[in-house]
Amino acid sequence: MSDQTSSTNQGPQDLDNLRSSIGRLDEELLKIFAERRKLSLAVAANKLTSNKKVRDQAQEKNLLTNLTNKGQDLGIDPSVTLSLFHNIIEDSVRSQYDFFLENSSAESLEPLRLAVLGEADSYSHIAAQQHFATKKRRFVPEHCSSFLSIFKSIESKDANIGIVPIENTTAGNITEVYDLLLQYKLHIVGEEKLKVKHCLVAPKGASLDTIKDIYSHPQAIAQCKSFFNQHPDINSHFRSSTSSALKLVTEYQNPSIAAIASEQAAENSGLEVLSYGINNYQENYTRFLLIAKQSIEVPSAIPAKTTITLQTEQKPGALLDCLQVFKSHGINMTKLESRPIPTKPWQELFYIDFEGNPSDLMIEKAIIELKQTASEVSVLGTYPMHDILATKLDHHALSNQFNHI
Amino acid sequence: MTAPNQTINNTNINRLDLLLTPEALKIKVPLTEKAANTVINGRASIQNILDGKDDRILVISGPCSIHDIDSAKEYAQRLKKQHDELSDKLFIVMRTYFEKPRTNVGWKGLINDPNLDGSNDMNLGLSKARELLAWIAELGLPTATEALDPVTPQYIADLISWSAVGARTTESQTHREMASGLSMPVGFKNSTDGSLTAAVNAIISAQSPHTFIGIDNGGNTALLHTNGNPYSHIILRGGKRPNYDAKSVSACISNLIDANINPRIIIDASHGNSSKDFTKQPVVAKDVMSQIKAGNSTIKGIMLESHLIEGNQKLSSNLAYGQSITDSCIGWEDTQNLLQSL
Numbered sequence: 185m186s187d188q189t190s191s192t193n194q195g196p197q198d199l200d201n202l203r204s205s206i207g208r209l210d211e212e213l214l215k216i217f218a219e220r221r222k223l224s225l226a227v228a229a230n231k232l233t234s235n236k237k238v239r240d241q242a243q244e245k246n247l248l249t250n251l252t253n254k255g256q257d258l259g260i261d262p263s264v265t266l267s268l269f270h271n272i273i274e275d276s277v278r279s280q281y282d283f284f285l286e287n288s289s290a291e292s293l294e295p296l297r298l299a300v301l302g303e304a305d306s307y308s309h310i311a312a313q314q315h316f317a318t319k320k321r322r323f324v325p326e327h328c329s330s331f332l333s334i335f336k337s338i339e340s341k342d343a344n345i346g347i348v349p350i351e352n353t354t355a356g357n358i359t360e361v362y363d364l365l366l367q368y369k370l371h372i373v374g375e376e377k378l379k380v381k382h383c384l385v386a387p388k389g390a391s392l393d394t395i396k397d398i399y400s401h402p403q404a405i406a407q408c409k410s411f412f413n414q415h416p417d418i419n420s421h422f423r424s425s426t427s428s429a430l431k432l433v434t435e436y437q438n439p440s441i442a443a444i445a446s447e448q449a450a451e452n453s454g455l456e457v458l459s460y461g462i463n464n465y466q467e468n469y470t471r472f473l474l475i476a477k478q479s480i481e482v483p484s485a486i487p488a489k490t491t492i493t494l495q496t497e498q499k500p501g502a503l504l505d506c507l508q509v510f511k512s513h514g515i516n517m518t519k520l521e522s523r524p525i526p527t528k529p530w531q532e533l534f535y536i537d538f539e540g541n542p543s544d545l546m547i548e549k550a551i552i553e554l555k556q557t558a559s560e561v562s563v564l565g566t567y568p569m570h571d572i573l574a575t576k577l578d579h580h581a582l583s584n585q586f587n588h589i
Numbered sequence: 590m591t592a593p594n595q596t597i598n599n600t601n602i603n604r605l606d607l608l609l610t611p612e613a614l615k616i617k618v619p620l621t622e623k624a625a626n627t628v629i630n631g632r633a634s635i636q637n638i639l640d641g642k643d644d645r646i647l648v649i650s651g652p653c654s655i656h657d658i659d660s661a662k663e664y665a666q667r668l669k670k671q672h673d674e675l676s677d678k679l680f681i682v683m684r685t686y687f688e689k690p691r692t693n694v695g696w697k698g699l700i701n702d703p704n705l706d707g708s709n710d711m712n713l714g715l716s717k718a719r720e721l722l723a724w725i726a727e728l729g730l731p732t733a734t735e736a737l738d739p740v741t742p743q744y745i746a747d748l749i750s751w752s753a754v755g756a757r758t759t760e761s762q763t764h765r766e767m768a769s770g771l772s773m774p775v776g777f778k779n780s781t782d783g784s785l786t787a788a789v790n791a792i793i794s795a796q797s798p799h800t801f802i803g804i805d806n807g808g809n810t811a812l813l814h815t816n817g818n819p820y821s822h823i824i825l826r827g828g829k830r831p832n833y834d835a836k837s838v839s840a841c842i843s844n845l846i847d848a849n850i851n852p853r854i855i856i857d858a859s860h861g862n863s864s865k866d867f868t869k870q871p872v873v874a875k876d877v878m879s880q881i882k883a884g885n886s887t888i889k890g891i892m893l894e895s896h897l898i899e900g901n902q903k904l905s906s907n908l909a910y911g912q913s914i915t916d917s918c919i920g921w922e923d924t925q926n927l928l929q930s931l
Contacts, residue, residue, distance in 0.1 A: 329616075428612070428807070435806050 220272070221279060228280035232287060237485045238280045244273060244575040274572045278318045281568055284483045286320055298323040299334040299343035303427040305449035307378060311472045312347045315376040329424070331360050335368045338477060345373065345476045351519075352380070352470045354463065355406040362523050362535060365475070365564060372491050372565030374474035381468075382408050383450040384459040385430065390439035392458065397421060399429035400444035408444055410464040430455070471570075479565050481543065487569045488541035489518065492551070494534050495525070495560040503534065505557050513550040515540055541566055609712055610808030611743040618719045620747050624726035631731025631750030634680050635774050636820055638889050639853050643680070646881065646931065647855065647890030649733045649751065650924060651684025653901070653916040655699050658721055660911040661685070664897055667921060669730045671928050679931060682751060683730050684892070687718045688737035689915055690757045696904055696914065700741060705904060705914075715744050722748035736775070739767045743804055749773055756780055756826060756860075760787040767803075768795035770813055774820035776855050783828020783861065785841060789848045795821040822853040824892065827861020833873050835880050842887055857892040859916065867894065867917035871927045878931050891931075895924040 231238060248269060255265035301308040309325060316323055326343050328334045337343040348364075351357045365372075382404055386395060397419050398405075398412075405412070405420045412420055423429040429443035430453045442458065450457045482488040496502035510517050519537035524530075540547040542563065555561045609617075620628075637643035650668060655661045665683055672681040689698040696702055703714040722745055725732055731750035736742060737758065746752075752771055756778040758764045768775040768791070777791040797817045805811040825832045825841060832841070833856045845852040856862065858873040874891050881888050897911030899920030908914065911921075919927070 423807075431612070432805065432807055436811075 217272070221276070224276040224279060225283055228283040231280070231485070232284060235485075238284060239277060239487075241575050247273075248575060273575070275318065277572050281486045282319045284486055285480075285568060293321055295322040295324045296345050297326055297343045299326045299328050299337045299346035301328055301331065301334060301348070302425040303327055305446060305452055306425060306427060307380065307446055307470060308347050308349060308472065310446060310448055311349075311376045311378040311470070314378060315347070315374065315472075315474065331358075331364055335364045335370065335475075338370055338475060339368055341477070345474055346370075347376070347472050347474050349403075349470050350473050352403065352407065352468070354465055354468050355403055357521060358403075359523065361473070362521065365473075366493065366523075366533065370475045370477060371479035372473050372567055373476045373478075373480045374567045375489065375570045376472040376474065377570050378470050378472065379468065380407065380463060380470050381447050381461045382444050382463045383447050383457050384411075384442055384462050385433060385445055385450045385453060385455045386442035386458050387433065387437045387439060388456055390442060390456065390458065394439040395442045395458075396440040398442045398444060399423050399432050401426050401429070404444045407463045407468060411462045474567070475565075479563075480567065482541055482566050482568055484541060484543055487539065488566050489537055489539055489569045490542060490547070490566045491535065491537050491564040492554070493560075493562050493564060494536065494554065494558040495531070496534070497559045498531065502558075506534075506554055509550055509553045509557060510536075510538060513546055513553075515547065515550055535564075539569065606712070608808075609715070610806070611804070612806045612808070614715055614719055614744050615747075615806075617716065618723050620723070621727060623729075624723055624748060627726040627729050627731055628748060628750055631682065632773050634731075635682070635751050638680060639774060639820055639822060641886065645676075645678060645680045646878075647751075648679050648681045648893065648928065648931070649684050649855075649890065650681060650893040650895050650928070651733075652686070652896040653859075653894045653913045653918055654686045654689050655718075655721065656696075656705060656914050657908070657910070658717060660897055661721055662724060663911070664921075665725045665728055665730055667897075667925075669728050671925060672730055675928060675931075679928065681730075681928070682733045683725060684734075684894070685722065685725065685732045685749075686735050687714075687745075688735055688741065690735075690737055690755050698737075700738075715741070719745050719748065736764070736767060736771065739763050740804055742767065742771060743806065746772060751776070753778065753824060754791065759791045762794075763801075765791050765794040766799040766801045766815070768821060769797060769799045769817045770803075770815035771818055774822065775818055776822055776824040778824045778826045778857065779828065779832065781828060781861070783830060783832060785823070785844050788823045789844055789850065792821045792823060792845075792850050793848060822855065822889070824855045824857055825862070826857040826859075827863075829861070831862045831864065831873070833858070833862045833877055835883075835885070838880065838885065838888065852887040854888050855890040855892060856888060859892065859894040865916075867899065867919055870894065870919050871923060874927055874931065893924065893927070894918045895921070897921045899923065 228238065248266065251269055252262040252265045256262060298312055300306070300312055312323060312325065326337060328337060331348055334346045334348060338346045348361045349358050350361050392415070395418055399421045400423060402422045404426055405422065412418060423432065426443065426445040426449060430445050430449060433441055433443045433455060434453065444462065445453070447460060494506060496506060516539045517536060518539060519535070521535040522532040523535065525533050542548050542551060551561065551563070634643060635647055638645060638647050651664065652661070668681060668683050675681065687698050687700045689696070691697060696705060700711060700714040700718050702709050703717050704710055722732055726748050732748065733751040733753065734749050735755055736752040737755065751774050753776045754764045754768055759777045759780065775795060777788040779785050779788045795818050799815050801813055803811060803813045823841065823845065825837065827833065838854065841854060842852045856877050858870040859867065862873050863869040870893055874893065877888060877891055894916055896913050896918040897920065898909060899918060901913040901915065901917040902909055904914045
């Protein structure tokens, strides 16, 4: 190996050799990563029998400090080591969470029938793939044409589970889903966050100068508003889904017509991707909920989130009294959303997401207190929290390391 | 200010109905992989026959018009057996005609009036037509149809291997433009009086590019730019006199060569060629076969009007199963005997 990598000869033959050496190393890395995953699951099994929490941040901190030091000896910048291992640790923690979840319920391993909006490569479908990537259980997608048909198909047990977008960091809430959640009384059994990267797709030969009309789903167009502001001569048109927009562009084969779709859909469409990530903000996320007829129990070793709805009495400070309950129990509220109640004009229903698991005595107490304060409280579900926050190294330790450079 | 539009626009339009889009119908009745293979192979075989790369004779056989799905499926199953059994000599395609041009008024076909009662439920008609075409394609039997309405191909053409433009519409610019953009080979029939001029001009026109207004898959109006259809050819259907005989065929060949068209002919054994007597179809078909055997390689195929039960019946509330409600057809037994003898 050292013969090839240390070679200073330049030429196409050498480049090929170098590339194949890198390819071999990459395969080694993959094998080692798979081996590490297995060990990580063995650790999860051990933690499960010894009743320990999945996450041990002190241990992670030691591991990262050790690695950044060793990396530096090998000439690797600590920031590179950190970002590499944050990804590895995230996968490991997620796999361990899923191991705990799968072992806490007597689930069969038969694939789940999952109701999902749009066709293959829709954003919902990609989010589902991401969600199940670390899980043993597989899923078979049932493609639905509307949010309503997703809820109906779970209600009628055609599907075991569904995935629906609930909010986007640029375009806001998907209110229709909130209303359906209340109407269908299904349970939230999981959440997923997807980084959305909208791509501009057009037939061969098209460029930003030739494009006059762009088709996509209204949400995608809303999330790319700055692009349209920068190109006032380009018109936007709504389609029922991004896949329908791609079909139109494929049919027209016209350099003046383009679509906005996910990276995965764009690359599978056979069309040309003119631009990756034309969304207003590069940090653009959509949060999805997994919904089912039956609620789940989340093992206490896993950080959980709970979603409730509450109605307050029509008196001054009623909402404040409810929120006070969260404060007094030190519960972190992650979302508060209000929706009108169609049968009660001018009254509001509040959706609240908070960190915690009702199996925890403190949370249970808080919910009891809320029920005394609010006129109506119902729990929509408790589910594993999606975010796996990266363990941070001490400022001190890091700055010491950087000083060496 | 009053809007005068009400008295100027749509004065002879009674009402409008919303029609489902081609896209919506294709989601409802998708093109499966097996059906797609039937169409791809069907079109390729017909193109090879027209190009002379495949020596088999194209036979287009089926009811004058489809009015009943069950009898059409039974006919398809029987024809599929012949298609397989005779595949070394013949390439058999089922005639599945959903649109009928009428001399004045009358039932205009399954797409236009699937309930056969003048209710004209075209949403249902398009669905029924597409479902049947998909079913026959799944069976592995290619289909042929008449392209009459210039919009309907968007809904069903992906399931069809060959199309005809009828004697009454061969002269129409709209139909020539449509044919220039169709994905399958298209035959133009000679005029009802027997003259070939309109069909020869239609072939020249359909082989050239055109630009015209149509709809896209989503149902929006669109400007269609076509490449021209290289597989446009003539169909001899007879006129005041039959024109299937060797003398008429040779006159047709000269006509095509004079117009710089590669002579490729399909002969319709029915209509003017059978002098509207369905029992004469086997006589015509056998004569055409003898011309082919005698060495005429410009004759590429034969069309038959055939159903389960021979003859035809008037449209009524008490219809006999498997018999045509438009032109008379030969019955199944005669059809099978004829196919076996070709």
